Amino acid sequence: MASVSYEHIYKRFSGDVIAVNDLTLDVQDKEFMVFVGPSGCGKSTSLRLLAGLEEISEGVIKIGDRIVNDVPPKDRDIAMVFQSYALYPHMSVYDNMAFGLKLRKMPKSEIDDKVKDAAETLGISSLLDRKPKALSGGQRQRVAVGRAIVRHPQVFLLDEPLSNLDAKLRVETRANLSRLHQQLETTFIYVTHDQVEAMTMATRIAVLKDGILQQVASPQMLYDHPDNVFVAGFIGSPSMNFFDATLVEQPDTGKMVVDSGSFRLEIPAHQTSDLQPYKGQQIIFGIRPEDIHSAELTPPGVIPARLSATVDVTELMGNEIFVYGLTGSKPFIARVDPRTQVRPGDDIEFNVNMANMHIFDPKTELGIL
Numbered sequence: 001m002a003s004v005s006y007e008h009i010y011k012r013f014s015g016d017v018i019a020v021n022d023l024t025l026d027v028q029d030k031e032f033m034v035f036v037g038p039s040g041c042g043k044s045t046s047l048r049l050l051a052g053l054e055e056i057s058e059g060v061i062k063i064g065d066r067i068v069n070d071v072p073p074k075d076r077d078i079a080m081v082f083q084s085y086a087l088y089p090h091m092s093v094y095d096n097m098a099f100g101l102k103l104r105k106m107p108k109s110e111i112d113d114k115v116k117d118a119a120e121t122l123g124i125s126s127l128l129d130r131k132p133k134a135l136s137g138g139q140r141q142r143v144a145v146g147r148a149i150v151r152h153p154q155v156f157l158l159d160e161p162l163s164n165l166d167a168k169l170r171v172e173t174r175a176n177l178s179r180l181h182q183q184l185e186t187t188f189i190y191v192t193h194d195q196v197e198a199m200t201m202a203t204r205i206a207v208l209k210d211g212i213l214q215q216v217a218s219p220q221m222l223y224d225h226p227d228n229v230f231v232a233g234f235i236g237s238p239s240m241n242f243f244d245a246t247l248v249e250q251p252d253t254g255k256m257v258v259d260s261g262s263f264r265l266e267i268p269a270h271q272t273s274d275l276q277p278y279k280g281q282q283i284i285f286g287i288r289p290e291d292i293h294s295a296e297l298t299p300p301g302v303i304p305a306r307l308s309a310t311v312d313v314t315e316l317m318g319n320e321i322f323v324y325g326l327t328g329s330k331p332f333i334a335r336v337d338p339r340t341q342v343r344p345g346d347d348i349e350f351n352v353n354m355a356n357m358h359i360f361d362p363k364t365e366l367g368i369l
């Protein structure tokens, strides 16, 4: 069990690639921290720097109070599960799990206890004599996790451990990993490009883009209060809708509206004072698909702000309908009540829940509210 801190970490590769650019981040003891971001954002490199598999170009990494920049990987008291699992094909499951402990010259009986304990925890006790090729993808994944947990590391590192599993197994394994984290009470740092994995498992999520940390916060906080356009668009599925618009004060009422050219939506009264400095200015207006309701079936409590649109495509999901609409020529997605009568080509009215709107500065792309 230990905390981890990255202090102004840089990783430069030859050819001027800055894979990690001034990363400063504290991971608390026993936290489940997820590094998420698109391909190439530097999340694997950040993990590999902590594991000691890459050399740090600049900055300090600490595990607990110990600076580990020059500590060899095997002495960092961490264990890593790789995307490929990296199991030894010629060894049984038992030997794969025992291997690291044998190298450390642990007594046989102690190894036996630890391997059997871990196998029990992971539900793979009946597979201990098999070779990896005789296992399913999900079983191999559990062996890879087992090989890491037998070592009782201070920090557990997982790099895209679910990406080789099919969709159903990924969902099951997600829950198993969350359970394991609770049982082991160890610090987990987990890398994924999948924001659903991040949202479902993390105690906090660090969002990275182009080697730069964008925001670190709890899943709900990231969802409700994204700091910038990138985080807002990356977290949530389908993604937040964005519209170029102007903030306009209505001369007759003094109320503030978001004017996109094709719609005018009134800003809730309690937010108008915060937006005064942006009056008359260009903004980016963001609204999540679940905050656009069909006018005929709007949940109680949503103060109606009307948006007219033409329906392009509909997707029935059972518990909701995804409506791909066009307002003016601008496309957007709404998640509406499944009882809504809606067909492609229809002109229909939507209600936007302005209480959940997001406003960003178009120059900096930072959130204004």
Ligand code: ATP
Pocket: 013, 014, 017, 018, 019, 037, 038, 039, 040, 041, 042, 043, 044, 045, 046, 193
């Ligand atoms: P992915 O999800 O595709 O694995 P990632 O977010 O984990 O992406 P990294 O693997 O950390 O990204 O890579 C970050 C950047 O560093 C990328 O631009 C990548 O091409 C570059 N990079 C990584 N390893 C090396 C290397 N050994 N030599 C040169 N460039 C590298």
